[in-house]
Amino acid sequence: MLKDHAKIMHAIAASEEIIGRKKLQKMIYIAKKMDFPFQERFQFHFYGPYSEELTLRVEELCNMGFLNEIKEKKGGYYQYRYTLTDNGKEFLGLNAVEMPNLNSCLEDMNNQSARFLELVSTVLYFDNLPKDEVKEKVFTLKSKQKYTEEEIDTAYAYIESLQEKARH
């Protein structure tokens, strides 16, 4: 029951806390690209891969009382923090999710900035293209983020290290 909800809860529990909706979106997308069996479908939007299904699922989990969402003002905008509630922990205890190696990948991603994860997810979205074309996509589609060549190289190296973590 609610297996896909349980997977999202598992991801948040493994990360202890995820700060920011954007970060949550990118972490799940990247995990999916690492072949972890998340079912949410992502499409490319103005800010990179985004899943409306994931947004709805998180809203449902908050409404069910399985997730805590804390809204806080940061600079000129609002930011959201997500943790599991006690009820959520109990539910997850009864509906265990088996995704070996996911925890270490999530822990690693959670230590990265949302800006960097946005770059990583964009690179992964275009993983069928050669590196030069991916760079061009990043520079044109993400011009406002002003990513550098060096950052893109770092993103490629990060993807490799994450793939390694996902395997072992």
Add this chain to the structure above:
Amino acid sequence: MAYPVEKLREEKVFKDPVHRYVHVRDRVIWDLIGTSEFQRLRRIKQLGTTYLTFHGAEHSRFNHSLGVYEIIRRIADDVFAERPEWNEDDRLLSLCAALLHDLGHGPFSHSFEKVFDLDHEFYTRAIILGDTEVNKVLLRISDDFPKKVADVIAKTSKNKLVVSLISSQIDADRMDYLQRDAYFTGVSYGHFDMERILRVMMPGEDQIVIKQTGMHAVEDYIMSRYQMYWQVYFHPVTRSAEVILTKILHRAKHLHEQNYAFKSYPQHFYSLFNGEITLEDYIKLDEAVILYYFQMWQEEEDAILRDLCSRFMNRNLFKYAEFDPAKEYKKLARLSGLFEKAGIDPEYYLVVDSSSDLPYDFYRPGEEEERLPIHLLMKNGEIRELSRESEIVDAISGKRRTDHKLYYPADFLRDDSIEPSVKKEIRKLLDIDLH
């Protein structure tokens, strides 16, 4: 005359119940409509299983695609034409992307995509860029034109203004489907003043913006989106049909994996089952093909497949009960055990369906850069997000409404062969009267 600017000698006009007329002057548009891949959309219903709830909802993705094209044509030719911010070179790109934006949709695509892990956007791109009639027509414009069109539809084009015309929170796609779905379902929601919205739309730097004076027309559009979602798209009876359809596909796949000998072998499903679907196989799939198998599978040996197909074809759908996962997940585990005792496989006959299972979207004000919101252009030239100016939109977009239902076959539960104590407990847990 060069193909990109070639006009038909005489304008072609399609009668249309939503826009009255769809006008075609450009040769390339006429040629695209004539391709087999575009004609295939006639055989794919816009609203999938909704016709089992609203009997009029038999309209197709072909109708809708023409409608989206017509809205973009009006924007390009009547609203944006000669505005300094609008590049006339983008006209043909916008028209082609509008017409082809749903090209990769499969039959009952929501269930199919879920069960077979497919993505219609992938197939839209594959049809536009692959060895197809559509690709040949687009190549006559220029070598890179198919890719430009595919990038706009995938929202990965650098031309963000054109992308936002086809796909944003106030786009031609939604403006057509809301009105068209309202018309064909016969509901009174879904109506808004599109002419007014088109008049207050302006090309912005990265997306379309709405003049502040048009805010109330946009409020109406947002309200109709909200109402159509809950009244039509997420109707519990439609969801019941969707649940059964999904379970048929799961069952057929499972039987194939068990080397079950189908009386009517699902030749068209073979590559889907094996996860090796080619573009050629995909294009052959439409709802006529799928319904043929469902019709034939009513005579299969397998009781579950036979029953589910019969339910779908004869509209003997599952009943539903409200379900609160937070309070009732333990009850569900209990019910599942009781269904097994009653000889009813809970995997196929006890299903929780959640609002997140249906990918229709609400308006979101773009917090934390989730999605680009609707922007108003204020009189002083400032850009403001819609929900900050509109109390009505703020009220809807700030509230979460989610819904879960538990689907089950009430007729099975009346079976006299089920032990009375089991039946009684199921009845109590589902809070239903089976007599």
